[in-house]
Amino acid sequence: MTLEALTLYGAAGSGSVAVEATLRLLGIDYTLIEGATWAEPAARNRVAPANPMRQIPTLVLADGEVLTESAAILIYLADLHPASGLSPAADDPLRGRFLRWMLYVSSAIYALHWIKPDVRRIGVPLALRDTVVDAVHDRIAFCWSTMDQRLAPAGPYLLGERLTVLDLYVNVVSRFGPWRERFIEAAPTMAPMVQRVDADPRLASFWLDRFSFD
Structure with missing residues (x-):
């Protein structure tokens, strides 16, 4: 699956930073829509069309599929790039x-x-x-x-x-x-x-x- 045109709703000092770090290590470009949803009503409103929970991180894939929950996003990205070693393979003892x-x-x-x-x-x-x-x-x-x-x-x-x-x-x-x-x-x-x-x-x-x- 292509990861072109990724859009990440996130904020400095939040859980989305782990997703950003992963994208950085994988060399994947993305558009960041910055906004601290726990403190800014405008940020909650921006992410709401993609995530009714109005929380970050929220990752929108090129095909419009939406991923939420930081652990799920991290596992997804790592598994999609097995050569990176960022997650153990399904048959790995770890x-x-x-x-x-x-x-x-x-x-x-x-x-x-x-x-x-x-x-x-x-x-x-x-x-x-x-x-x-x-x-x-x-x-x-x-x-x-x-x-x-x-x-x-x-x-x-x-x-x-x-x-x-x-x-x-x-x-x-x-x-x-x-x-x-x-x-x-x-x-x-x-x-x-x-x-x-x-x-x-x-x-x-x-x-x-x-x-x-x-």
Whole structure:
């Protein structure tokens, strides 16, 4: 399938950055429609025709097919380019582990960030926002710790010898609150692997532009 004329709805400092990093490594051109949907009504309105959830990332393919959910987009792009090594093949012994942790990051960690912009989404009054956000951050740290204790990587990257979209995904999501410092504390085994991706010369300037620690 051709990936010509890709359109990505995304924003700096968001989960779409992992998709952008993947497209960059694959050498695929795309049109970026920038907009922080969690903070800008205009951005939500722009993405709504493609994604009724009005969320990013949303990727529109050349044939009009729409992909949402960052983990799904990352797996799709990596699988479409097997020579890149960005995902284990279906018959690779690492495939099950790859899928497990991609969906774990999506469901156990990334999904919790949906609560923070408006805690009323889970029936909590705004007056309790700080308490709820603190609890969410505690849960996220626990989930990172759980992953760290069970992933058991045997190489410089999270699945071993090769960089995959799992590394890119964890790199980006670990930049969200409760911030990278707490990730390093909660996940000491994964921390140097994620920092290796920070320093990847193909992405170093990209991180500064799209999701700087500053």
